[in-house]
Amino acid sequence: MKRSAVLSLNCASVLITGALLFSSLSSAESISDNPANATISKVVGSAYSLDDKTLLYRETHTKLNDSTYTVEYSEPDGEVFATKTLDYSQSLIAPSFSQLNKRNGEKIDVSQSGNQLEISYKENTQASIEKDSIPLVGGVVVDAGFNAFVTQYWDSLVSGKEMDVEFLVPSRQSTYSFRFGQSDCVDGTQSDAVCFSLKPVSWFVRMAVDPIVVAYSPEDKRLLRFTGRGNISNEQGKYQSVDIQYRYF
Numbered sequence: 001m002k003r004s005a006v007l008s009l010n011c012a013s014v015l016i017t018g019a020l021l022f023s024s025l026s027s028a029e030s031i032s033d034n035p036a037n038a039t040i041s042k043v044v045g046s047a048y049s050l051d052d053k054t055l056l057y058r059e060t061h062t063k064l065n066d067s068t069y070t071v072e073y074s075e076p077d078g079e080v081f082a083t084k085t086l087d088y089s090q091s092l093i094a095p096s097f098s099q100l101n102k103r104n105g106e107k108i109d110v111s112q113s114g115n116q117l118e119i120s121y122k123e124n125t126q127a128s129i130e131k132d133s134i135p136l137v138g139g140v141v142v143d144a145g146f147n148a149f150v151t152q153y154w155d156s157l158v159s160g161k162e163m164d165v166e167f168l169v170p171s172r173q174s175t176y177s178f179r180f181g182q183s184d185c186v187d188g189t190q191s192d193a194v195c196f197s198l199k200p201v202s203w204f205v206r207m208a209v210d211p212i213v214v215a216y217s218p219e220d221k222r223l224l225r226f227t228g229r230g231n232i233s234n235e236q237g238k239y240q241s242v243d244i245q246y247r248y249f
Helices: 009-022 145-152 154-158
Strands: 042-049 055-063 068-074 080-087 096-101 106-113 116-122 130-135 163-169 174-182 194-200 212-216 223-233 239-248
Touching: 055 223, 055 239, 145 154, 154 174
Parallel strands: none
Antiparallel strands: 042 055, 042 239, 055 068, 068 080, 080 096, 096 106, 106 116, 116 130, 163 174, 174 194, 194 212, 212 223, 223 239
16 A cells, blocks of 8 residues: 655665666567557567666567567576566556566566456565555556557657656555656667656655656657666666667567
8 A cells, every 4th residue: 555755765766666667668568559560579678787888688578469468588698587477458558467587586466456456576585475455546557558658648748748647666565656758868869769758756756766768769659768777676686777779570
């Protein structure tokens, strides 16, 4: 359920990392809702360090059918260290999903049950499983459902309108408010790209977390680039700031 926002800055940063499990955005998965993407069966995102530009990992998004997608996260040498499955059959913006990070044993399961979201979270191999549920109301965005949100409200966003959304934070079995709007692109982004930034509404959380910037192709509304806090931790359980660049197949 909703918890107090009176947290240390370090805790706030951890919370937002949990919120952005859409955040490498994994949003490349939600491609079936756009007719221009009908022939796409696979998306590969290469995640680079913002500090030294080295390749940290790759994420491969594969379409199984019109409502189900899988994601494999692999080391630069190709070894798969994390997997995710998304199910959009009940909602494009609030999909059910299951994610396992074998680096540290973090496990997340989110599913719809009536008008509720059932959430199961395990921080690592030593931790116990935490379970809770929250009401599924309008404005709630889950994981890669962020991409469907962008395409649904594209016209409003490119007109300059800012929109507030509630992102699910599985580690806290709660949602937190974020403001989404058009912004300048990161240097080196495709010249004709349309870019948006995602910022926490709370000033306190904004002190701990830099804005996330995403770039989209204006023609087919495909995600091209994501710059910000990633959604997969390293072996130490730390989340890194990444620059993810996507290719479509």
